[in-house]
Amino acid sequence: MILTAAPILLVDVAGSILMIVFSFLCIGHVMKLKRGNPTNLIWTYLLWVCTALAAFAVSRSIGHILKQALLVSGHRQAWSGIAAYSGSVNTFMLTIVAAITLFFERIWNIYGGIMKDQQALRETHDKLVYVNQNLERLVEKRTEALARSEKQMAQADRLASIGQLSAGIAHEINNPLGIILGYTQLLMRGEEKENQRYDDLKTIEKHVRNCKAIVEDLLNFARSSKTKKEMIHIPETVDEILDFIRQHSKLGDVAIDHDYDAEMPSILADEKKIKQVLINLVMNARHAVGTDGTISVMTRYDVGEDQIAITVADTGYGIEEKNLSRIFDPFFTTKSTGEGTGLGLSVSYGIIKNHGGDIDVESAPGQGSRFTIRLPAATREKKRT
Amino acid sequence: MDRLIRHRWIARGAWRSGSAFAVVPAAFLICPAVAAATQGHGGREGLYVHQLSHVFFCISMGILIYWLRTRNLTREPGWRYIGIGAMLFCLWSADAFIVHLLEEQTAIIDVQRIDNWRIRLEAVDGWGWVRPFYYLAKLDHLFCVPALIFFYMGLRRLMSDAAVSGETAS
Numbered sequence: 363m364i365l366t367a368a369p370i371l372l373v374d375v376a377g378s379i380l381m382i383v384f385s386f387l388c389i390g391h392v393m394k395l396k397r398g399n400p401t402n403l404i405w406t407y408l409l410w411v412c413t414a415l416a417a418f419a420v421s422r423s424i425g426h427i428l429k430q431a432l433l434v435s436g437h438r439q440a441w442s443g444i445a446a447y448s449g450s451v452n453t454f455m456l457t458i459v460a461a462i463t464l465f466f467e468r469i470w471n472i473y474g475g476i477m478k479d480q481q482a483l484r485e486t487h488d489k490l491v492y493v494n495q496n497l498e499r500l501v502e503k504r505t506e507a508l509a510r511s512e513k514q515m516a517q518a519d520r521l522a523s524i525g526q527l528s529a530g531i532a533h534e535i536n537n538p539l540g541i542i543l544g545y546t547q548l549l550m551r552g553e554e555k556e557n558q559r560y561d562d563l564k565t566i567e568k569h570v571r572n573c574k575a576i577v578e579d580l581l582n583f584a585r586s587s588k589t590k591k592e593m594i595h596i597p598e599t600v601d602e603i604l605d606f607i608r609q610h611s612k613l614g615d616v617a618i619d620h621d622y623d624a625e626m627p628s629i630l631a632d633e634k635k636i637k638q639v640l641i642n643l644v645m646n647a648r649h650a651v652g653t654d655g656t657i658s659v660m661t662r663y664d665v666g667e668d669q670i671a672i673t674v675a676d677t678g679y680g681i682e683e684k685n686l687s688r689i690f691d692p693f694f695t696t697k698s699t700g701e702g703t704g705l706g707l708s709v710s711y712g713i714i715k716n717h718g719g720d721i722d723v724e725s726a727p728g729q730g731s732r733f734t735i736r737l738p739a740a741t742r743e744k745k746r747t
Numbered sequence: 748m749d750r751l752i753r754h755r756w757i758a759r760g761a762w763r764s765g766s767a768f769a770v771v772p773a774a775f776l777i778c779p780a781v782a783a784a785t786q787g788h789g790g791r792e793g794l795y796v797h798q799l800s801h802v803f804f805c806i807s808m809g810i811l812i813y814w815l816r817t818r819n820l821t822r823e824p825g826w827r828y829i830g831i832g833a834m835l836f837c838l839w840s841a842d843a844f845i846v847h848l849l850e851e852q853t854a855i856i857d858v859q860r861i862d863n864w865r866i867r868l869e870a871v872d873g874w875g876w877v878r879p880f881y882y883l884a885k886l887d888h889l890f891c892v893p894a895l896i897f898f899y900m901g902l903r904r905l906m907s908d909a910a911v912s913g914e915t916a917s
Contacts, residue, residue, distance in 0.1 A: 363868045363878050364861065370885050371864075377888020384895040391902040398909055408902065415895070434863045449797060456800045460807035463833075467814050 375430055378423030385416035403476060407469040410462045418455035425452055513687065514722070521690055521711060528692055529584035532577045539577065543570045579705040582635070583692055583712035589632040591717075593740060596661050596670060597622040599633060603640045604659065607648070615654040618644075622661045627739045629670055631717050639710040639721075643674040643733050646706065649697070650678025650731060668739050669719075675732040681725040689723065794851055798844060805840035808833040825908055828901030832894045839890035846884050849877065856881050 389412045395405040425448035432441040493500065546567045553560040604618055640659075647657045655677040662671045681689060681696075688694045690711040695704030714721045718738050725731035811833045820826035849856050855874050858881075859867040868878040 364865055365868060365882055367860070367864050367866045370866075370882075373886045373888045377892045380892045381888070381895055384892070384899050388895065388899050388902055391899065391906050395902070395906050395909055408905075412898070412902070415898070419895070433860070446793070449793060453793075453797045453800045456797075456804050460800070460804040463807040463811050466811055470814070470818065 371430055371434075374426050378426045381419040382416075382423050385412065385419040388412040389416055401476075403469055403473040407462075407465060410465075411459070414455065414459040414462050418452070418459050421448070421451045421455045425449070517687055517690065521708075524692060525584040525712065528580040532580040532584065536574070536577050536581075539570055539574050543567065543574065546570060576703060576705065579703070579709045580692065583705065583708040589635060589716060591630050591632050593628045594631050594633045594636065595626070595628050596636075596672060597626055599636060600640060600659055600661065600672070603637050603644065607641070607644055611645070611648060613648070616648060616651055617656045619656060619658045620660070621658070623663045623670075625665075626661055626663050626670060629737050630740050631737065632713075635713045636717075639713050639735065640672070640674070642706040642710045643735075647674055647676035647678065647731070647733075650676050650680070652678065655730075663739065669736050670739055672735045672737075673732060675730060677730045680727045680729050680731055681723070682727055686723065686725060690721075794847065798847055798852070801840045801844040801847070805837050805844070808837045808840070812837070823908070825901045825904035828897045828904060830901075832897030832901060835890050835894035835897060839887055839894060842884050842887045842890055846881065846887065849881050849884075 389409070392405060392409045392412050396402070396409055399405060425444075428444065428448070429441055432438070432444075546563050550560060550563045550567065553563065600620060600622070604620065607613075608618070644657060644659070651657060657677075658673070658675045660671075660673045660675070662673070663669075664671065685694075685696060690707050691704075692708040693704040694708075695702045697704075711721055714735055714737070720736045721733065723731060723733050812830050815821050815826055815830045815833075821830050850858060855871055856877050857869040859869070861867055868881065870877050
């Protein structure tokens with residue numbers, strides 16, 4: 363079978379030239395990659411592979427071109443002398459390319475380790491730079507937080523002690539008050555309504571009832587009163603108390619705004635007591651703003667902490683710093699005698715603590731006050747149970 | 748007699764020093780034989796070594812493809828091109844191995860160069876189909892050149908990807 367050798371010759375020579383060209387183009391690209399990131403081990407590996415491939419392409423292609431040139435020009439003998447050297451170099455280079463290729467996995471693993479270390483180093487460096495640049499501010503912030511926390515803890519301790527004392531006294535007073543009220547009502551039954559003695563007994567009954575209300579408030583503050591918890595939706599509760607206040611309190615030019623979080627979950631709480639707290643706060647705000655101002659009620663849900671926050675803010679005259687640490691103390695009031703017993707915020711504090719929550723205040727004279735209640739969301743309660 | 752005494756003295760000294768190593772070379776000296784330390788490399792060794800290098804190359808490219816696939820690197824266009832290049836190199840190596848096998852290791856086919864532009868292919872009885880197969884297989888550059896082109900394309904893509912991530916100088 364006689365066939366033309368032209369295609370073989372053509373493909374051999376052209377292919378050999380193309381191999382050299384493309385192998386060097388590959389080296390050119392890898393060199394650019396390497397210049398861009400000299401520490402990248404993968405580019406180094408690819409440079410080894412491409413260099414070995416180029417050396418193989420040169421050795422093989424020169425051999426092939428030389429072979430065809432010598433055979434076509436009739437120098438078969440000359441080729442016979444060169445063939446062994448060409449073939450040997452070719453074999454050697456082929457083995458080198460294959461050997462370098464096998465380093466891929468090891469190189470890739472080392473590269474992965476280096477990248478991980480680099481990432482960790484970069485993150486640490488960024489953190490260090492941030493801390494270094496913001497050290498003073500961070501220390502100041504932490505110190506403030508610590509001082510605030512210490513103050514809160516001291517206040518909580520103090521209120522707990524007062525609460526314990528109040529609870530003891532309230533329990534002791536509650537029983538005699540009950541007896542006095544009972545006997546007073548018994549005596550009233552035997553008296554004519556138009557009688558002076560009846561009026562006197564009525565006065566005793568009224569004051570005993572006032573005393574009992576105060577005792578009840580003290581028990582609330584001391585968290586000794588029982589709660590009847592149910593699922594409640596705070597925005598609805600707030601709406602109800604705001605309607606109540608609008609109807610029963612002369613607001614004049616005082617505006618009441620509200621802003622509710624759309625994602626607000628329900629909470630497990632005693633609705634009556636929560637309403638009592640909200641009425642206390644809104645009425646205090648009403649008293650603080652005077653005849654003209656704004657009261658804002660906002661609700662927020664903190665997904666991360668899984669708790670809700672209710673904020674009652676006013677644009678009133680604010681609280682002096684010396685009074686801030688005492689506002690939750692029982693019987694502490696800045697109102698004139700007869701305007702308040704000084705139990706409203708104490709009772710609110712006790713009720714919120716009894717619900718596993720917290721209440722705090724931010725205020726500055728002339729800038730209004732901002733009371734924030736934080737209560738656990740029902741989802742957290744569910745998790746606990 | 749004097750020489751014998753001296754030899755005994757040397758042997759005793761070596762033994763006394765506890766060095767048995769002195770005895771081993773002495774044994775070689777006592778029983779000399781033809782040296783066979785190096786092996787000749789004439790004949791067809793060169794061809795076998797070349798063929799083994801093709802097998803080694805084919806396996807290493809196959810392993811590279813396997814690693815690229817197991818690390819999901821073939822999802823990235825750059826490494827995918829390099830994987831295709833490696834596969835074509837595998838095919839080229841197998842093709843070159845077969846050509847050498849047919850041409851030089853077996854007597855199945857006989858290739859004669861009639862002149863510069865014609866060749867005669869003769870096959871043993873029953874192996875006539877090998878002739879066109881050999882002719883096509885001889886065009887092995889049709890595998891290795893595209894393989895290098897795919898390597899080139901892969902590197903170019905890796906370079907453009909690196910440029911996007913701000914890694915290259917250009």
